[in-house]
Amino acid sequence: MTVPPFLTADQQVEYLYDKNYVERGSITEADKNRLAELNFHHLLGYARNYRALPGRGQVEVASRSLSDVLGVLDGDAQLSALLHEGVRIAECRLRAAVVKHYCSKFSPAGSFLTPSQYLTTSEGSAEHLVRGILTSIFRHDEPYVVQELKRSAEKRDVRCCKELKEYDPTNHGVCVAVAGSLPLWAVVDSFSLGLLGRFVMACDTDTTQPVWKAVASQLEIQARIFETQLKSLTYLRNCIAHHARLWMRPTADSPKKPLLFEKRLRGSTHKSMYWAIMNLASFLPQPQRLPFADRVDALLERNPLHRQGILRAAG
Structure with missing residues (x-):
């Protein structure tokens, strides 16, 4: 395997033009300054999906520009910051519930x-x-x-x-x-x-009333889908923690549909990040679930291009 060369800023611009990611001549000086602050490989994940949008018939893009791509990348950063708030709350609730129910039953x-x-x-x-x-x-x-x-x-x-x-x-x-x-x-x-x-999921050999069922009950997550929802929460948390692209990303561990958000999920695809995000909201305290989902939706409404890639995964 040949290792690709490291590209200078000017070479990165030319690469984006040559690969038809954006229209030639559309990259501004401000765009170039942003390129200097980014890992180019990370940016290409956005650029490739952006180039493919017209073929998927998902979003009309009149003129492909790097500004669009950077706007989506910024949208991911803002969304990740908001989701981190929710993940922190969900993790604290989960850890407290695990301690409570394990220590009530075992040494x-x-x-x-x-x-x-x-x-x-x-x-x-x-x-x-x-x-x-x-x-x-x-x-x-x-x-x-x-x-x-x-x-x-x-x-x-x-x-x-x-x-x-x-x-x-x-x-x-x-x-x-x-x-x-x-x-x-x-x-x-x-x-x-x-x-x-x-x-x-494994700490209790009791198959009738294991610890995990008590934890699921306290968190108000249906027992039959608890493990699936927990895996989805973990996947989303790791994506956020490692600054992974959320836009147009199919989830590896897709959750089941949270009933509270059934209507809200209409129009989104099962493997989209939006399902994982609504699953996160279902792990929050009951009074916070709908307000958190509303905050997510309000943020996504700011950029229709970003919103589309969160509601509908690539592929």
Whole structure:
């Protein structure tokens, strides 16, 4: 594979013209200044989808310009900032609910570091989950956790895990013992949202009233779709955190239709970001759900081109 050359600002402009992403002569000096501040490869994800719009019959573009593309990119930035507010609230609610229902049923400390605590979804899945939790705990820099790990290690007269800053799989048993006195509520914020989702779905072998059902009930998410909605929330959160393009992006983990937003979702495609966004809104406290969705819609109305790419995914 030949590695493409790094393009100067002038070469980037010529590339956009040659590939017919925008009409020749349409790029302004202000546009060039913006190009200098962007990762060109990131911009091309927008430009390719912009060029394809007329063929999809979705949006009429009278004259293709880089200003249009930059406007969509700015729309994504504004939308991501708003969605981050919602994700933060949703994550806090989810973490609190997981702690509440797990610790009401099981020992708050030690139990979640034991593979037998978990459902086995594939060979070695429980052990893999425990290793992931330990990795998160030892990387956590919250003072209480750091001090407790140090105190526990000194009590046992052990030195492992690279000065207690990293889980050491070759000393797994020692790491479990050192971290074993930490309660779930002290370490749950170290879990990524993906890890938290895997934890809550597997942390209880009770098939009648597992912890995850109690969490779903508290959050007012239907049990039959809870795992699907949680995966969608995680996918959206990761897209936002990594500054991924939202416009015209098909979702990898599409949610089921949130009933509260059934009418609002008409005219949008199932794999569009709009479905993932309305799913996020359904994880918020009940009084905040509709106002949050209204804020999203008001933002999207500012730029019809951006709105179209959020409601209808590419492909």
